[in-house]
Amino acid sequence: MTLGYMPGFGNDFETEAAPGALPQGQNSPQRCAYGLYAEQLSGSPFTAPRGTNERSWLYRIRPSVRHTSRFRRVEVPFWKTAPHVVDHGLPLGPLRWDPVPMPNEALTFVTGLRTMTTAGDVYTQVGMAAHVMLVTASMVDDYFYNADGELMVVPQSGELLFFTELGRIKVGPGEIAVIPRGMKFKVELVDGPVRGYVCENYGAKFTLPERGPIGANCLANPRDFKTPVAAFEEKETACRLTVKWCGSFNTCEIGHSPLDVVAWHGNYTPYKYDLRTFSPVGALLFDHPDPSIFTVLTAPSGEAGTANIDFVIFPERWMVAEHSFRPPWYHMNIMSEFMGLIYGQYDAKETGFVPGGMSLHNCMLPHGPDKPAFDKASFSELKPVKLTGTMAFMFETRFPQQLTEFAARLPGLQDDYPECWNGLDRNFDPARPEWPAPGARAGE
Ligand SMILES: O=C(O)Cc1cc(O)ccc1O
Numbered sequence: 001m002t003l004g005y006m007p008g009f010g011n012d013f014e015t016e017a018a019p020g021a022l023p024q025g026q027n028s029p030q031r032c033a034y035g036l037y038a039e040q041l042s043g044s045p046f047t048a049p050r051g052t053n054e055r056s057w058l059y060r061i062r063p064s065v066r067h068t069s070r071f072r073r074v075e076v077p078f079w080k081t082a083p084h085v086v087d088h089g090l091p092l093g094p095l096r097w098d099p100v101p102m103p104n105e106a107l108t109f110v111t112g113l114r115t116m117t118t119a120g121d122v123y124t125q126v127g128m129a130a131h132v133m134l135v136t137a138s139m140v141d142d143y144f145y146n147a148d149g150e151l152m153v154v155p156q157s158g159e160l161l162f163f164t165e166l167g168r169i170k171v172g173p174g175e176i177a178v179i180p181r182g183m184k185f186k187v188e189l190v191d192g193p194v195r196g197y198v199c200e201n202y203g204a205k206f207t208l209p210e211r212g213p214i215g216a217n218c219l220a221n222p223r224d225f226k227t228p229v230a231a232f233e234e235k236e237t238a239c240r241l242t243v244k245w246c247g248s249f250n251t252c253e254i255g256h257s258p259l260d261v262v263a264w265h266g267n268y269t270p271y272k273y274d275l276r277t278f279s280p281v282g283a284l285l286f287d288h289p290d291p292s293i294f295t296v297l298t299a300p301s302g303e304a305g306t307a308n309i310d311f312v313i314f315p316e317r318w319m320v321a322e323h324s325f326r327p328p329w330y331h332m333n334i335m336s337e338f339m340g341l342i343y344g345q346y347d348a349k350e351t352g353f354v355p356g357g358m359s360l361h362n363c364m365l366p367h368g369p370d371k372p373a374f375d376k377a378s379f380s381e382l383k384p385v386k387l388t389g390t391m392a393f394m395f396e397t398r399f400p401q402q403l404t405e406f407a408a409r410l411p412g413l414q415d416d417y418p419e420c421w422n423g424l425d426r427n428f429d430p431a432r433p434e435w436p437a438p439g440a441r442a443g444e
Pocket residue numbers: 289290291327328329331337348361367368394
């Protein structure tokens with residue numbers, strides 16, 4: 001299957017899967033070509049400023065009102081929504097998990113999401129949830145949309161095909177897909193089970209961060225974001241549509257596929273992005289800048305510089321800083337850091353944090369390089385070094401992240417994680433400013 005994409009971030013796109021299906025010069029013709037119905041999907045309030053105003057016009061076989069019927073509540077027990085504060089009994093502290101093993105049961109994208117943390121409040125449209133994604137089965141006659149937020153999907157192993165109302169997107173490890181709030185879709189496996197991470201954003205949409213003095217290029221460049229061309233499914237058999245709405249799951253039976261958009265135009269769209277096209281900018285002479293230099297996308301809150309969510313990556317890059325401790329510094333942060341590893345090794349923790357694993361360094365909880373990373377970085381020769389074949393990421397939010405029962409009970413929770421800092425002992429000797437003392441090496 002060939003998949004077509006259009007480049008650009010937040011462009012005003014137009015595309016049609018049948019010639020002449022897209023009206024020209026107006027949104028609402030008296031009669032649409034092919035007898036299609038015109039429908040607007042509003043991703044922002046009508047009156048949002050131009051820079052954040054998002055909507056698309058969909059020309060479809062049936063209007064969305066015919067893609068729902070009477071809903072019944074269903075249980076999707078592992079997908080939790082903020083506010084969700086449970087007494088999980090774990091003591092406060094930094095947390096790290098091994099990868100969650102792939103289960104044997106059939107799990108779709110919807111039933112296979114396992115919430116790790118929630119933050120903020122879905123009712124006031126602030127905050128986020130971090131999920132593990134375990135998909136072993138394609139959605140066949142099942143369709144879904146999320147009224148609670150957009151979904152950023154970060155596969156770690158295996159490929160997924162998203163068939164959305166606006167077209168098809170294939171993503172694999174090293175790529176992300178973003179599906180807007182309210183957009184119907186189904187998810188198919190390409191060639192085997194998929195594991196990954198999902199960030200559910202209850203707040204304002206992800207957008208590109210400002211580049212400030214960096215200028216017009218580098219970091220995530222707009223042309224590397226890809227939006228699908230129109231594609232639709234003509235299916236007149238029994239289907240189900242499930243809607244996540246304020247944390248509840250609601251299903252209805254319909255007699256056709258809701259993916260029936262033959263043409264569309266607008267700027268409220270799903271998209272994919274290859275994280276390897278991110279052009280990092282970093283320390284060229286000395287010191288370790290704040291990790292915000294690696295922000296791919298930011299979901300702003302109302303407060304300047306205080307993101308509801310920053311999506312940050314740690315891609316492969318050269319380390320060249322002179323007379324500097326090169327890995328992340330020791331840190332306490334007002335923002336809460338949920339991290340995952342897609343492939344390779346993370347320089348602050350070369351062992352213990354493995355692909356498919358996760359860590360949580362919550363609001364104002366100390367963290368930083370483990371003892372082996374400290375020793376290596378303190379004593380290695382500072383020639384240029386390339387960190388190759390690595391891709392870690394962080395969902396960083398201004399809100400404290402609340403652990404779910406699922407996360408607290410995972411067998412892969414590493415009880416001994418805090419011990420990775422054992423041995424970072426006192427070196428201080430008021431009589432010896434030079435450390436280690438000439439001829440000696442710390443700890444030897
Ligand atoms: O490893 C982490 O926890 C994330 C992180 C990265 C970095 O470059 C600086 C500080 C920081 O907390």
